[in-house]
Amino acid sequence: MMRKIIYTVTILLISISCNKTVKNEASDSIKSKYENSKKEETGKTLPSADYSSLLVNYECDMTAAEIAKVFDIPETDVSVPEYQRAGRCAFVIKGFGQNTLGDETVIQWFLENVGKAQVKKEIQNYLKDQANNKSVLGMGIEMSETGDSYVAKIPMSGRAVIMNENYDSWLLLSYSQKGMYKSRTEAQHAALGEKTMALANYLLKKHKK
Structure with missing residues (x-):
């Protein structure tokens, strides 16, 4: 009788152990598939056109006439x-405030080499914050009109940034902080932000190959 009880208990323990092992293996398998899926998802790189002339070897190729067209202002209000x-492209534009010296607003843009990993990290951070409604002070990010790059907007510092994770550099466009131009109104600053975003998309379209 005792041997029968011991035998039954042994079989029961083996059965429990096997079930636990199977469950653990199944759990590990699901976890592994999930982690691999996440790695694949974060490892994906958005297919892109060739923007080497903009994000690698950029040379200022804009004219006052083009700036006037993009900003929807008279060409007489734009000067070099x-x-x-x-390594920078800059234009002086009238009608968006003056600094304490009476100088008109300057809009300029240039490349910053930060490495592909940093570009991708910055894009992901912007997208994550935006998805979680954590964007502050009007900061945000938009898919470019070309559909293969991103344009971040940073109103407080008067900047927009073209980012493409296939390149080591991003293109920073600056219209400066509102405080640097004492006579600039909130409406003028907001309009500059929108026009700078339009300029970013114009540059991407112009250099897309």
């Missing part, structure tokens, strides 16, 4: 600064 820094 007397001094142009190497």
Whole structure:
């Protein structure tokens, strides 16, 4: 009788152990598939056109007439600064406020080399914050009109940033903080933000190959 009881208990323990092992293996399998799926998802890179002339070897190729068209202002309100820094594109535009010296607003853009990993991380952070409604002070990100890049907007610092995870650099477009132009109104600053986003999309379309 005792042997029968011991035998029954042994069989029961083996059965429990086997079931636990199967469950653990199944759980591990599901976890592994989930983790692999997440890795594949975060590892994906958005297919892109060739933007080498914009995000690798950019040389200022914009005219006052083009800026006037994009900003929807008279061409007479756009001029080129007397001094142009190497590697930058800059234009002076009237009607959006002056600094304490009486100088008109300057809009400029240039490349910043940060590496593909940082570009991708920044895009993901913007998208995550936006999805979770954590964007602050009007910050956000939009898919470009070309459908293969992103344009981030940072109103507080007066910036927009073209980002494409296939490239090591992003293109930073600056219209400066509102405080730098004492006579600039909130409405003018908001309008500049929208026009700078339009400029970002214009540049992407112009350089898309």
